Amino acid sequence: MKGEIRQDITTGTWVIFAPGRGERPSDFPGGEPSSTRAADYDPDCPFCPGNEDQIPPILAETPSGDGPGWQTRVIPNKYPILSPDGGGRGRSEGFFPRLPNRGRHEIIIESPRHNLDLDQMDLPDLARVLETWRDRCRAIRSETPKLVPVIFRNRGPGAGTSLLHPHTQLIAAAVPPPRLIRREETARTYYQQRRSCLYCDLLAAEEAETSRTLPAGEGLAAFIPFAASGPFETWIIPRGHRPDFADTGSEEILRLAGTLREILLRLKRILGVFSYNLVLSPPFPSPDSRPFSHWHLRILPRLTTAAGFEFETGIPVNPNLPEEDAGRLRRGES
Amino acid sequence: MKGEIRQDITTGTWVIFAPGRGERPSDFPGGEPSSTRAADYDPDCPFCPGNEDQIPPILAETPSGDGPGWQTRVIPNKYPILSPDGGGRGRSEGFFPRLPNRGRHEIIIESPRHNLDLDQMDLPDLARVLETWRDRCRAIRSETPKLVPVIFRNRGPGAGTSLLHPHTQLIAAAVPPPRLIRREETARTYYQQRRSCLYCDLLAAEEAETSRTLPAGEGLAAFIPFAASGPFETWIIPRGHRPDFADTGSEEILRLAGTLREILLRLKRILGVFSYNLVLSPPFPSPDSRPFSHWHLRILPRLTTAAGFEFETGIPVNPNLPEEDAGRLRRGES
Structure with missing residues (x-):
């Protein structure tokens, strides 16, 4: 078993990675209604x-x-x-x-x-x-x-x-939304200690590591985060420090659209038609949080069902390793 | 719209109650495979x-x-x-x-x-x-x-x-499981301020309020909590201060079994065969947390699907009002 436990430094949450879980037998094979029909x-x-x-x-x-x-x-x-x-x-x-x-x-x-x-x-x-x-x-x-x-x-x-x-x-x-507050407080503390944006630095660390990065348009980066809370969770984030999505210009949005569509298409080639949430965070920095706010778009495919353990503990369980998910997405495997 | 926002005092979490949501049209009518087949x-x-x-x-x-x-x-x-x-x-x-x-x-x-x-x-x-x-x-x-x-x-x-x-x-x-820690810290703070167990006092308050209580066996109480995170969430909890499920005697367990079965049967009459999580918390008080640990069993029917809002904010959305759920369970409506 090659699992491990990883911490999401943007929230402090530990995530359990259990790659063997995908091999479990199931009495309830899933299926997704295809909207294309x-x-x-x-x-x-x-x-x-x-x-x-x-x-x-x-x-x-x-x-x-x-x-x-x-x-x-x-x-x-x-x-x-x-x-x-x-x-x-x-x-x-x-x-x-x-x-x-x-x-x-x-x-x-x-x-x-x-x-x-x-x-x-x-x-x-x-x-x-x-x-x-x-x-x-x-x-x-x-x-x-x-x-x-x-x-x-x-x-x-x-x-x-x-x-x-x-x-x-x-x-x-x-x-007050507890998870937004927690993320903001984590970024604020980091900024107070290092005078640097947590997301700018995390992005640089992910790009230096290379094993989880994905192709993205100019001025943007995309990756599966180190402590992804579920299979194929993907982030798209501007390379420069961009506190506020409301300030985004039309050309930047066109490049974001291109990157988003490319990742969704690659995901669909691997997963077929799949359910997902798309979340823009943080949508709304306050003036004092601008130095450590950095908008990003998260794609959260819903391929697993949270069970009693996740409900009770707040610890996500991810049956996929981010490096393997990223590798498949980079290769564009079907 | 008769919704409101309620706080779960055992965690501090706010829950949005949106009773009108159940009337939404749906392109995806749900269904539950019946295990009785x-x-x-x-x-x-x-x-x-x-x-x-x-x-x-x-x-x-x-x-x-x-x-x-x-x-x-x-x-x-x-x-x-x-x-x-x-x-x-x-x-x-x-x-x-x-x-x-x-x-x-x-x-x-x-x-x-x-x-x-x-x-x-x-x-x-x-x-x-x-x-x-x-x-x-x-x-x-x-x-x-x-x-x-x-x-x-x-x-x-x-x-x-x-x-x-x-x-x-x-x-x-x-x-460390973040939700267990949060619950323990909330109960610890309450105890330090009042020298009293939060769960003993909450139980007394729910029984005084009466609108969310359910029938339970001797020495036990059952209710839908004020800030239930989803439809028909039900708690079964000992009336006396019982820090540790490991100390539970055979007669108490037999009464717990009777109460649990009765509630599951009532839920099934209303919901048909349904998916649920059952969670025992806290399973394991440390010696210093015994004055404010109080075991309880939670039944969490899975009738709704958490969406992007819940993921991003950590704020649960419950389309049912606990008082109405409890009324239906008390009457044993089918």
């Missing part, structure tokens, strides 16, 4: 064109690159987990502290086409999706500067999505 | 009698209550995430700290019968399973006192199990 248009889909009566009023829209019509649309989530008016009682009583569920929960519809995955988009269209993320970050920041927005995308049922139509979500909460 | 015996199952050549040497066994043969068996996991000899290099280098994967990973086979769920067992048999947990705790403690053992059970593919045959797992790790 779905039609271009679904008359029952609330995000498809023509079904605007099923969605809340549109907040923003970008035009399509090829002709009339829209490409991306921003709408409030019809089934929000947080809402601007903040229902709930918010009484704090002894053992039972509570807060109103104030916040925002928006959907970014990424295409009028029902069955289009990010990896199937033309680069300008994929770039337009990422620009919509950026523009929405800016809008939320100016409208509700005290909320902490999180941008994420759930692709496939294994990643927690309920709708196939391609979309990203933006949730801006008033409660 | 499987046969009593599977010739390919490594845990079925007669297939002992497929498993590592047996560590312990308890006899069956009805006649010759065994009921529970303890074996090393053939595909362990940690191993006693601790492979791995364990060099700590700058950005890439690592440790050998030293520890133990055992399986407790709960019955010779391939298709028997806990809720289908006779009470003495279910009690024998829980006694095996206790006895294994004692054995691990005396053999490897520095490891932190975690006892958990994954039922169904949605809970991360790969094998149908009923079994519990025990993992004893040398790395």
Whole structure:
């Protein structure tokens, strides 16, 4: 058994690597519904064109690159987990502290086409999706500067999505997100000790090590992190110190789109159609955290199911070694 | 929208309650393979009698209550995430700290019968399973006192199990589990401030509140916690201050078995066959933590899929209100 335990220095979390686990017998062979089998248009889909009566009023829209019509649309989530008016009682009583569920929960519809995955988009269209993320970050920041927005995308049922139509979500909460705080505090401490950005230095260390790096566009780096929390977790991160995704220019976004699409395509060649989460972090540095904030995009394929051990301990178990995952991705193995 | 945000005072974690989420449309209707359809015996199952050549040497066994043969068996996991000899290099280098994967990973086979769920067992048999947990705790403690053992059970593919045959797992790790530490530190701080056990006081507060309590056997309490991290999360906890599950007597375990089976049966009437994790915490108080350690058994039905938001923030989203879940369980609704 060639496993080991590795620490993610951006969080302090230990991750158990157990490469032999993949050989276990299983009574429950998995399977992934392929979105490519779905039609271009679904008359029952609330995000498809023509079904605007099923969605809340549109907040923003970008035009399509090829002709009339829209490409991306921003709408409030019809089934929000947080809402601007903040229902709930918010009484704090002894053992039972509570807060109103104030916040925002928006959907970014990424295409009028029902069955289009990010990896199937033309680069300008994929770039337009990422620009919509950026523009929405800016809008939320100016409208509700005290909320902490999180941008994420759930692709496939294994990643927690309920709708196939391609979309990203933006949730801006008033409660402190413990993992974001932990990452920020880790980077802050590192900065106070060394006057250097943890992510700049980590990126340099990953590139010096070389065994986990992946091809990326100009000004960007991509790698499977040393302590990846699951199989094929991949980071895309700017090479220079870039605190704030909201400042990203159009050319940089086009290169990001190219790198993202290339990695998604390589993953698909290895994994087939797969469920994944896409997370942009940190979405929103405060002015004092700019010296140690460094945005990055994480692709988190959902190939394993967290079990009782992970729930109880908070220790992820990864059956794949990052060096082997990176090697397969570099070779573009199918 | 009647949602709100609640804090779990045993961890400090905020949980978002979003009752409207259950009404979302879905392109991916879920389904659960029913274990009741499987046969009593599977010739390919490594845990079925007669297939002992497929498993590592047996560590312990308890006899069956009805006649010759065994009921529970303890074996090393053939595909362990940690191993006693601790492979791995364990060099700590700058950005890439690592440790050998030293520890133990055992399986407790709960019955010779391939298709028997806990809720289908006779009470003495279910009690024998829980006694095996206790006895294994004692054995691990005396053999490897520095490891932190975690006892958990994954039922169904949605809970991360790969094998149908009923079994519990025990993992004893040398790395600090962040969630266990956080819970212990929270209880320690509470004790230092009030000279009282957080869990004793929380239990009293839940019973005074009444809206989330469930029927339980003598000396035990059961409830859906105020800040349940998911639908129908249920706690079973001794009424008196009981720091250590290893000290539990046979009569108490029989009552625990009765309460556990009754709750699982009620859950099944509402949910059908469902995936769940069962976790015993804390499994192992140190001598100095006995005043504020209080064992409890948690049933965690896996009815939702964590998505990008939960991954990134560490904030669970629960689409059910605990009071409503508890009401349904009390009424025994089908």
